[in-house]
Amino acid sequence: MIKTENLTKEYNGNKAVDSLNLEIAEGDIFGFLGPNGAGKSTTILMLVGLIEPTEGKCFINDIEVARNPLRVKEIIGYLPENVGFYPNMTAEQNLDYFARFYAMMDARQRKKRIEELLELVQLDGVSQKVGGYSRGMMQRLGLAQALLNDPAVLFLDEPTANLDPEGVFQYRKLIKQLSDEGKTIFVSSHILSEVSKVCKTIGIISKGRLIARGTLEELKTELSSVGVENMRIIVETIEPMPEITHGDIINAEYDETMRKVVIEARSDIRDYISSGLLEKGIRIREMRMEEPTLEDVFISVYRR
Amino acid sequence: MEAKRLFNVARKEFIDHITSKKFILILVLFLIITVYSTHEGIEHYENRLEKYKERLSQTTGEMGVEPGYYIPKKPSILLIFQMMIYPMAMLGAILTIAIGFDLITKEKESRSLKSLLSHPVYRDEIINGKALGGILALVFAVGIAFIVLFAMLLIFSIVPNLDEFVRIVLFGAVTILCLLTYFSIALMSSTISENSGRALIYALIIFFAISFAMPVVGGLVTESIVGEPPEPPALPKYGYVTPPPSGVDENAYVVPVKEGGMPEKNEEWQRYEEEREAYWEKRRAIREVFETFSLYCNYDKVAESLTDPYVSETYTSWYRSGDTTGIHESLEKVWKNIFALVILPFVFFAIAYIKFMRMDIR
Numbered sequence: 001m002i003k004t005e006n007l008t009k010e011y012n013g014n015k016a017v018d019s020l021n022l023e024i025a026e027g028d029i030f031g032f033l034g035p036n037g038a039g040k041s042t043t044i045l046m047l048v049g050l051i052e053p054t055e056g057k058c059f060i061n062d063i064e065v066a067r068n069p070l071r072v073k074e075i076i077g078y079l080p081e082n083v084g085f086y087p088n089m090t091a092e093q094n095l096d097y098f099a100r101f102y103a104m105m106d107a108r109q110r111k112k113r114i115e116e117l118l119e120l121v122q123l124d125g126v127s128q129k130v131g132g133y134s135r136g137m138m139q140r141l142g143l144a145q146a147l148l149n150d151p152a153v154l155f156l157d158e159p160t161a162n163l164d165p166e167g168v169f170q171y172r173k174l175i176k177q178l179s180d181e182g183k184t185i186f187v188s189s190h191i192l193s194e195v196s197k198v199c200k201t202i203g204i205i206s207k208g209r210l211i212a213r214g215t216l217e218e219l220k221t222e223l224s225s226v227g228v229e230n231m232r233i234i235v236e237t238i239e240p241m242p243e244i245t246h247g248d249i250i251n252a253e254y255d256e257t258m259r260k261v262v263i264e265a266r267s268d269i270r271d272y273i274s275s276g277l278l279e280k281g282i283r284i285r286e287m288r289m290e291e292p293t294l295e296d297v298f299i300s301v302y303r304r
Numbered sequence: 305m306e307a308k309r310l311f312n313v314a315r316k317e318f319i320d321h322i323t324s325k326k327f328i329l330i331l332v333l334f335l336i337i338t339v340y341s342t343h344e345g346i347e348h349y350e351n352r353l354e355k356y357k358e359r360l361s362q363t364t365g366e367m368g369v370e371p372g373y374y375i376p377k378k379p380s381i382l383l384i385f386q387m388m389i390y391p392m393a394m395l396g397a398i399l400t401i402a403i404g405f406d407l408i409t410k411e412k413e414s415r416s417l418k419s420l421l422s423h424p425v426y427r428d429e430i431i432n433g434k435a436l437g438g439i440l441a442l443v444f445a446v447g448i449a450f451i452v453l454f455a456m457l458l459i460f461s462i463v464p465n466l467d468e469f470v471r472i473v474l475f476g477a478v479t480i481l482c483l484l485t486y487f488s489i490a491l492m493s494s495t496i497s498e499n500s501g502r503a504l505i506y507a508l509i510i511f512f513a514i515s516f517a518m519p520v521v522g523g524l525v526t527e528s529i530v531g532e533p534p535e536p537p538a539l540p541k542y543g544y545v546t547p548p549p550s551g552v553d554e555n556a557y558v559v560p561v562k563e564g565g566m567p568e569k570n571e572e573w574q575r576y577e578e579e580r581e582a583y584w585e586k587r588r589a590i591r592e593v594f595e596t597f598s599l600y601c602n603y604d605k606v607a608e609s610l611t612d613p614y615v616s617e618t619y620t621s622w623y624r625s626g627d628t629t630g631i632h633e634s635l636e637k638v639w640k641n642i643f644a645l646v647i648l649p650f651v652f653f654a655i656a657y658i659k660f661m662r663m664d665i666r
Contacts, residue, residue, distance in 0.1 A: 045666065050421055073423060082415055084414045084416045142419070
């Protein structure tokens with residue numbers, strides 16, 4: 001379980017994270033969304049014990065991070081954004097070096113665990129030194145190092161950055177598998193589609209403050225009501241159509257043939273449009289309404 | 305801090321050093337220079353030994369040493385090691401700066417530091433482990449150099465006695481102490497710098513400043529404080545003030561002798577000599593203060609004191625006598641330099657430690 005209480009981090013008087021209160025249940029896959037510079041990475045760094053908060057506290061499985069950073073590090077795994085390794089060592093040597101810091105692993109256990117993890121991230125049999133790795137390979141190795149100690153809580157900062165489609169697919173599968181095992185997973189990203197695909201709950205951070213929190217559907221509903229008020233109606237006809245007029249239409253963009261229009265309106269005016277076109281004997285090929293996606297909501301919230 | 309984690313870092317660092325191309329390359333160069341200097345030293349020693357034997361045969365008759373002859377001292381094999389002082393300090397410094405200047409910046413650049421710190425290890429274990437790994441690599445390099453040196457001595461059938469052996473071991477220890485200071489400078493530069501390029505520049509600047517610039521600055525400061533030495537009086541040193549007869553050279557002036565047979569020193573000359581002594585003593589004291597901050601001066605003085613058992617010290621200067629000094633005396637007369645050699649690495653390491661502990665990891 002992850003918990004923060006008024007977690008704040010200041011740099012030169014500027015609050016990178018401002019009174020953050022979070023509670024993430026055991027087994028949850030929590031997506032931490034926000035644009036670059038919103039405070040996501042700073043929050044993670046405080047949660048994994050790499051930096052100390054200016055104010056407030058954070059807890060991992062009821063252990064206060066700032067007071068017991070090593071106890072926390074024993075039970076967490078962390079994949080940093082743009083993860084780095086020792087370029088003069090192989091993947092196995094890098095993992096073995098990190099694994100030696102865990103008291104509970106002897107040489108045999110380390111070897112076995114490293115073999116398992118390298119197979120999991122499909123780097124088994126790669127004998128070249130890490131200095132020659134592609135960014136995607138580094139990311140996969142980063143995931144392996146985050147899983148070295150079979151952590152109860154996993155922090156992933158921009159985990160799909162640099163991964164190819166196959167790598168992304170494998171990553172999603174792995175996250176689901178780890179969640180099924182009861183692990184708590186904290187995924188920080190600015191890629192909404194990625195978070196929405198794997199996360200059970202989502203929190204949105206902007207300018208260091210948590211501005212929304214809930215499941216994907218809850219968030220969509222909550223933010224739609226305050227964020228995106230307009231909707232888009234797309235109409236395609238067989239014959240050219242006349243210009244459609246209505247008080248709720250904000251904008252309408254017709255193509256050159258006058259057979260397609262994208263209407264931005266304040267309300268759902270599809271019935272009005274279909275009746276009008278029918279009266280004029282214009283046959284409708286397609287009419288659909290594009291609801292605001294979470295992406296639209298997300299952007300509109302950021303822009304506020 | 306836990307020893308297991310500290311040694312894990314130190315172990316990795318040590319292996320990294322001794323398997324890195326730059327370390328191997330500089331070590332090979334270091335060994336080549338060591339072999340060359342040793343060879344030169346052995347030749348020098350053997351020449352001196354030859355001359356000693358020649359002189360001894362001239363002064364020794366059938367009944368032993370002829371009365372009235374000065375018996376020369378047998379040259380010490382430590383002469384060989386005197387040839388090593390400069391190359392050890394210079395190449396050792398290059399080797400040390402090469403292994404230390406990017407210890408932290410490299411981790412920042414490769415972003416491995418963040419990965420490392422996300423595992424259960426304290427920051428002080430990392431910095432101390434890095435220092436320990438580096439020190440072990442230096443001991444390894446100096447150890448190899450000394451093994452090669454001893455092997456060469458044995459090849460040339462030169463066997464040190466116990467006193468010489470202890471002095472050689474102490475010379476090795478002082479060399480490591482000197483290199484340790486260079487290492488701490490490199491580590492500090494690496495900790496305070498944003499990237500490896502800057503760290504190397506800072507390390508080289510500090511290296512030159514505390515090795516060579518400090519004595520020069522000391523000389524300039526001394527000049528400006530003490531000024532010019534006192535001028536000798538324009539009078540003959542001995543005798544009374546009596547102008548020489550015209551046409552007689554002052555140097556050929558016959559000094560009147562007081563009762564008792566010995567010429568008496570002129571009072572002005574006496575005063576001048578006292579002033580001159582005070583002047584040079586003051587000058588030496590100021591210079592010494594600056595030289596205490598010069599790493600090379602400290603190393604040179606301690607190493608020379610250890611490798612030249614014929615050097616003794618009066619209260620103002622060192623002189624060579626025919627008698628050897630004990631190891632204790634050799635060390636005692638350079639205690640200030642030894643103290644500086646011990647303190648300097650701690651100062652630089654403390655700066656590196658504090659900076660690393662407060663470093664922002666983002």
